[in-house]
């Protein structure tokens with residue numbers, strides 16, 4: 001099997017303005033993000049390999065927080081779309097992004113409601 005490298009951010013929560021109903025406008029609500037980035041892999045990483053041989057996984061947190069800004073996203077699909085495009089723009093070596101978003105305010109019991117968007121670089 002060929003080598004592959006995935007950077008991951010799991011269960012990161014951030015407040016985002018989102019929702020299709022009027023009661024959801026005006027205040028942000030918590031979204032939980034799990035992001036997986038497929039990055040072009042090097043043949044070898046020796047102990048002195050610098051960070052620029054890979055991608056800083058802190059960039060995934062940025063894409064799910066500050067990069068979203070304060071705008072209102074009707075659908076969480078649009079939030080996931082923004083995360084994907086931010087990560088593709090940051091680095092040409094990003095080949096595929098998967099973004100899972102759970103809308104925490106909707107849970108009444110133990111259920112989780114949300115989406116997963118998987119996008120390949122076009």
Ligand SMILES: Nc1nc2c(c(=O)[nH]1)N=C([C@H](O)[C@@H](O)CO)CN2
Nearest residue numbers: 019020021024074075076077103106
């Ligand atoms: N596929 C989606 N379905 C729904 C979304 C969404 O963003 N994507 N949003 C809503 C509402 O905002 C809901 O979360 C509030 O009750 C409903 N369905």
